[in-house]
Amino acid sequence: MAVLSKPVAEPKFGFAPIPVIDISDPESKHALVKACEDFGFFKVINHGISSELVSVLEHEAVEFFSLPKSEKTHVAGYPFGYGNSKIGRNGDVGWVEYLLMNANLDSGSNPFLPGLLKNPETFRNALKEYTKSVRKMTCEVLEMITDGLGIKPRNTLSNLVSDQNTDSIFRLNHYPPCPLINKKTNAGKNVIGFGEHTDPQIISVLRSNNTSGLQINLIDGSWISVPSDHSSFFFNVGDSLQVLTNGRFKSVRHRVLANSRKSRVSMIYFAGPSLTQRIAPLTCLIDNEDERLYEEFTWSEYKNSAYNSRLSDNRLQQFVRKNI
């Protein structure tokens, strides 16, 4: 893997409180809206997703990443497939290997899936069940958010991502223990696993094993570490939701630092709309045209421009309305 020694800003508070939302309680809708406004990030508990389902998929992921390098690189590809160190195709690198897939397993976009692992069917079934359950939870969360914002109908946002044919993707990341970090002195402790960025989609749903490393950037610019919790899900507001809410919700900048001793395995569902979907501030959230902060774009336009950018770029900047 590539050696990364770029200095990164120190987290200000170490571990700090992250909004925790109990989605079994409808009244959590207000806390959800506040979390999206203040952090663009929150942890979800009482989600009802079977821990067995998550464990099976994690086990399959660990099996995959334990394969010899030659077998993994056999399924290397862009945008979907295996990748090691290189993130995207514009020069970003990290202490990470990953498998990126179209979340719609019936789309034909993941031709490498049948050849994966000894028992590809177990992997495929676990993936299918997992993405289905996470998509459902995502829609529930978006409906609570819509309620909390006082928007009608309550499926205004969930409709954008509820169909399995929308442009949603699924990513497995593996951050191996990093020998560049000195276990005794902690020298080199800031090796970047996944560089700072915002997610371009509407909302992302992350689950990891019990190895920490994820950090989020607060509105004041400081970084905080997110304590790992393998039984919860972490949600990131994406760029598209920032636009839909006319900047009221913040698309959270986040990154992952490597760990000297433990592997981190994460699975992320990026809920994206269909390619032709128009993304613009919801008219019910603005009183008059002058308040509109962003130009309208289609998801396909935004995605193309995002995939031509560097990881840390502010991708929304070019869509900010001028003369307001």
Ligand SMILES: C=C1C[C@]23C[C@@]1(O)CC[C@H]2[C@@]12CC[C@H](O)[C@@](C)(C(=O)O1)[C@H]2[C@@H]3C(=O)O
């Ligand atoms: C450097 C890049 C990697 C990325 C595509 C991009 O050009 C800019 C956005 C990156 C990102 C971040 C969130 C997701 O992990 C991801 C799959 C996505 O949709 O946008 C990655 C892209 C990637 O890894 O190809």
Ligand SMILES: O=C(O)CCC(=O)C(=O)O
């Ligand atoms: O692996 C993680 O914990 C986060 C990775 C991430 O932010 C991403 O893949 O977009």
Ligand SMILES: [Fe+2]
């Ligand atoms: Fe991300």
